[in-house]
Amino acid sequence: MKINVLLISRLERTLGALRRMIDNEEIVVLGESSGGTDALERIENLSPDIIIMSYGAGEDDVLSLTERITFSRPRSHVILLCEYLDVDLLQSALSVGAHNVIGYPKSSKEFCDYIKTVFHNESARIESLSGKQSLSWISKVITVFGAKGGLGKTTLAVNLAVKLAESRKKVALVDLNLQFGDANVFMDIDPVDTISELSQELSSPNIDLIRSYMTVHSSGVHVLCAPKSPEFAELVSPEKVQSILGQLRTYYDYVIIDTPPTFSDVTITALEISTMILFVTGLDISILKNSKQSLNILKSLQQIDKVKILVNRAVNIGAITLDDVQRLIDCPIWAKIPSDYRVAVTALNLGIPFVIGAPKAELSQAVTMVASLLLEGTQDITTLSPKQKKKLGLQGKGSRAQLSGKAQ
Ligand SMILES: Nc1ncnc2c1ncn2[C@@H]1O[C@H](COP(=O)(O)OP(=O)(O)OP(=O)(O)O)[C@@H](O)[C@H]1O
Numbered sequence: 095m096k097i098n099v100l101l102i103s104r105l106e107r108t109l110g111a112l113r114r115m116i117d118n119e120e121i122v123v124l125g126e127s128s129g130g131t132d133a134l135e136r137i138e139n140l141s142p143d144i145i146i147m148s149y150g151a152g153e154d155d156v157l158s159l160t161e162r163i164t165f166s167r168p169r170s171h172v173i174l175l176c177e178y179l180d181v182d183l184l185q186s187a188l189s190v191g192a193h194n195v196i197g198y199p200k201s202s203k204e205f206c207d208y209i210k211t212v213f214h215n216e217s218a219r220i221e222s223l224s225g226k227q228s229l230s231w232i233s234k235v236i237t238v239f240g241a242k243g244g245l246g247k248t249t250l251a252v253n254l255a256v257k258l259a260e261s262r263k264k265v266a267l268v269d270l271n272l273q274f275g276d277a278n279v280f281m282d283i284d285p286v287d288t289i290s291e292l293s294q295e296l297s298s299p300n301i302d303l304i305r306s307y308m309t310v311h312s313s314g315v316h317v318l319c320a321p322k323s324p325e326f327a328e329l330v331s332p333e334k335v336q337s338i339l340g341q342l343r344t345y346y347d348y349v350i351i352d353t354p355p356t357f358s359d360v361t362i363t364a365l366e367i368s369t370m371i372l373f374v375t376g377l378d379i380s381i382l383k384n385s386k387q388s389l390n391i392l393k394s395l396q397q398i399d400k401v402k403i404l405v406n407r408a409v410n411i412g413a414i415t416l417d418d419v420q421r422l423i424d425c426p427i428w429a430k431i432p433s434d435y436r437v438a439v440t441a442l443n444l445g446i447p448f449v450i451g452a453p454k455a456e457l458s459q460a461v462t463m464v465a466s467l468l469l470e471g472t473q474d475i476t477t478l479s480p481k482q483k484k485k486l487g488l489q490g491k492g493s494r495a496q497l498s499g500k501a502q
């Protein structure tokens with residue numbers, strides 16, 4: 095989804111500078127105006143998502159325009175840019191309902207990230223006022239974990255994060271696969287900074303600092319990418335990860351964590367801080383053997399109560415059925431995702447998560463269903479409607495896996 099922007103400044107050179115700063119394919123500059131009635135007409139005709147206005151001392155016309163927009167066009171969000179940001183200026187801006195007030199940005203990335211964040215936050219606010227949002231606001235930290243490489247952990251973490259963000263939730267995706275993390279590849283992100291640069295900050299990071307190291311994806315998901323090279327993994331200590339995750343959960347509705355298939359100190363830190371562990375498994379005997387051992391470790395770490403079992407690439411061709419899985423790992427199955435190599439690999443190669451690029455595919459529908467379970471805070475699939483169970487592939491005759499109880 096593109097973000098449509100209108101620029102307003104009485105100075106031609108400021109308009110030119112802002113235009114050059116907006117160098118991002120997700121942001122479209124619809125037009126420019128010098129203010130006054132011309133600005134009103136353009137806002138009326140173009141219906142921009144974001145209106146960026148330069149604002150300085152004594153420019154009361156900017157304030158009255160802001161007031162009009164804020165109260166009459168709540169879906170057009172105003173950003174005020176001030177050369178010198180002092181308390182008086184800020185107070186005047188706040189008094190007319192403007193709350194996105196910043197100094198002139200230092201870089202194009204900083205500016206574009208700010209525009210995207212304002213757009214997503216303001217849209218979420220409007221949505222919540224219309225009562226469409228679920229009332230739950232307590233942050234959820236979901237670690238996607240599995241006992242083997244290639245199970246689909248990153249695929250699920252990325253697509254779930256995108257789907258949750260579509261529901262106007264504030265979502266962070268943290269790639270804790272520190273050596274070979276590739277969530278950025280799945281999202282076609284080329285990060286400037288990653289968790290390893292963030293970890294080198296001496297002080298314990300606050301949320302603003304952490305967010306400055308994250309990359310904003312077009313879906314609205316804020317991504318803290320894995321280090322650019324495996325040797326930087328050791329710069330990231332479990333203590334740093336703990337304080338980063340602790341801060342993230344104060345700001346985001348959902349923190350989704352992708353992991354490597356190992357119980358490293360960093361992974362264990364993430365598992366411990368999580369409110370849910372989405373444990374990915376599959377229909378082959380080697381995966382199931384490792385899954386069983388990992389679940390035993392999670393038991394001894396006293397984390398087993400948070401576990402929800404998700405069977406990925408569930409196909410009805412092998413000798414192993416969902417019943418067998420449940421029996422072998424001695425844990426109920428929470429959800430099942432079908433196998434669709436074409437959709438999954440095309441999405442990966444294009445860098446467009448399949449819930450965006452192929453929303454009608456069965457694979458996307460299944461992930462969408464899991465996301466809606468997370469949004470509803472559904473703890474137990476026995477509370478699902480028959481339609482929901484069908485979508486999750488958990489309905490049919492006589493299978494224990496098809497009607498499992500609590501995942502613990
Ligand atoms: N349901 C699915 N159907 C078909 N292919 C899938 C499915 N889920 C994932 N894949 C494919 O499997 C491959 C591995 O997926 P992914 O990278 O998400 O696994 P992973 O568990 O994160 O691996 P690693 O532990 O190495 O990080 C990718 O090519 C992905 O497109």
Ligand SMILES: [Mg+2]
Nearest residue numbers: 247248271276
């Ligand atoms: Mg992965």
